[in-house]
Amino acid sequence: MYDLHAHLLPGLDDGPKAMDEAVEMARVAAQHGTKAILATPHMKDVNERSSVQHARDVLAELAKNTKATGIELSFFMGMENHLVPDLSAMFASGRALPINGSRYALVELPFFERPNYLEATLFQLQLQGITPVLAHPERIECVQKDAELLVAFVQRGMLSQITAGSLVGHFGADVRRFTEELLQRGLAHVMASDCHHASGPRSPKLTAGVAAATKLVGAEMAQAMVVDTPKAILENQTVKIGTPQSAGKKRKWWSLGR
Ligand SMILES: [Fe+2]
Numbered sequence: 313m314y315d316l317h318a319h320l321l322p323g324l325d326d327g328p329k330a331m332d333e334a335v336e337m338a339r340v341a342a343q344h345g346t347k348a349i350l351a352t353p354h355m356k357d358v359n360e361r362s363s364v365q366h367a368r369d370v371l372a373e374l375a376k377n378t379k380a381t382g383i384e385l386s387f388f389m390g391m392e393n394h395l396v397p398d399l400s401a402m403f404a405s406g407r408a409l410p411i412n413g414s415r416y417a418l419v420e421l422p423f424f425e426r427p428n429y430l431e432a433t434l435f436q437l438q439l440q441g442i443t444p445v446l447a448h449p450e451r452i453e454c455v456q457k458d459a460e461l462l463v464a465f466v467q468r469g470m471l472s473q474i475t476a477g478s479l480v481g482h483f484g485a486d487v488r489r490f491t492e493e494l495l496q497r498g499l500a501h502v503m504a505s506d507c508h509h510a511s512g513p514r515s516p517k518l519t520a521g522v523a524a525a526t527k528l529v530g531a532e533m534a535q536a537m538v539v540d541t542p543k544a545i546l547e548n549q550t551v552k553i554g555t556p557q558s559a560g561k562k563r564k565w566w567s568l569g570r
Contacts, residue, residue, distance in 0.1 A: 313518055314542035315341060315349045316411060317392065317418060317447060317473060317504035320516070321370045325357040327508045331377060337507060338378040338385050341516035346505075348386040348546065349516070350411060352418055355393045359407050367391075388412040388546060392447060394420045397429045400436045410442060414548035418473065419444040426454035438469065445471045445545065448506060449499075450478045450491040459490075459559060462499050466556045471545075473502040474537075476521025479528075482513040495529050497557040502545070503537040 318341075319327030322334045341349055351371050358367050368389060375387045391409035393399060402408035403417070410417040417437070421430065434444055446465065449455040449472050455462050462472060477483060478491040494500045503525060507516035518538055525534035544551050 313346045313348075313522075313538040314546060315346045315505050315507075315516060315518060315538075316390070316445070316502055316542045316545065317352050317475070317506045318349050318516060319351075319353060319392075319506070319508045320349065321351050321353050321367055321374065324353040324362060324367055324370060327353070328510070331374065333510055334374050335377050335381060335383075336510040337516050338374070338387075339381070339383050340510050341505075341507070342383050342385045344517045344519050346385065346516060346518060348388065348543075350388045350390040350418075350546065352390045352392040355391050355402070355408055358391065364406060364409065390418055392418050392420050395422060395427070395430065395433055397427075397433060399433050400440055403437070403440065403442060411445065412546050412548075414545060415441055416443045416445050416471070416545045416548070418447050420447040421449070421452045421454065423451065424453050430454070434465065434470065435468070443469060443471065445473050445502060447473055448475045448478065450474055450487055450494055451483055456486075456490055459494070459497070459499070462494070463497075463556045463558050466499060466553070471501045471541075471551060471553070472499055473504050474500040475506045476503050476518045477506070477513055479503075479521045479524040492528055495525060495533075497559070498554045499556050501537065501551065501553050502542050503534075504542070 320334050320337045322328045322331045328334045390411045393408045449462050478487050481488045505516045508514040
């Protein structure tokens with residue numbers, strides 16, 4: 313499997329504090345079937361507390377230390393780029409990073425607000441040749457309130473990355489149900505761990521999420537989310553996705569449940 317969202321660089325963000333925990337995360341990932349993992353430290357932390365070059369150096373050290381312990385795992389460099397008005401300029405100057413140097417970039421929308429520059433910033437990235445892969449939309453309030461927003465983004469060529477833990481209830485029952493809905497409506501293209509630690513709900517294990525997705529949409533689609541599609545993204549290939557389904561009518565349970 314290919315994991316495109318992982319906070320595993322020690323000391324870089326809210327992921328592991330030390331190198332030995334990072335190596336342990338690599339061991340857990342490999343043990344549970346992950347063969348390639350993308351380091352995605354938070355853009356803000358990298359630029360404010362260290363640098364992109366330092367992040368690359370730490371990744372190289374992690375890869376070396378992991379290999380020395382006999383663990384087979386390939387590492388790639390990326391970033392979790394949160395939406396800011398000047399994100400386009402951040403990419404142009406190299407302070408925001410795409411996925412392994414490809415045309416794809418992991419972009420995180422604000423959790424609790426819908427800024428007036430949301431659409432314009434995403435479309436600006438597309439004009440720049442960058443395809444946003446929207447990080448865990450199931451946990452983003454403006455998408456929870458209006459899934460049609462995600463439908464519109466996907467129709468405009470963006471991709472969506474759900475988090476494995478969302479499907480097994482690590483972020484609550486409402487998020488789990490909403491993630492299932494996104495899957496069934498063709499609004500989830502990649503499943504990643506968004507791991508922060510070696511164990512617990514933010515571990516690098518993808519297996520439980522894959523099992524839950526398999527029950528819901530079948531093995532072929534579940535495998536595509538952790539193998540075919542993330543592999544194509546990592547290799548800068550064209551990604552084939554189905555047409556997303558609009559909801560027939562507005563969901564009621566979400567507003568009632570909050
Ligand atoms: Fe993340």
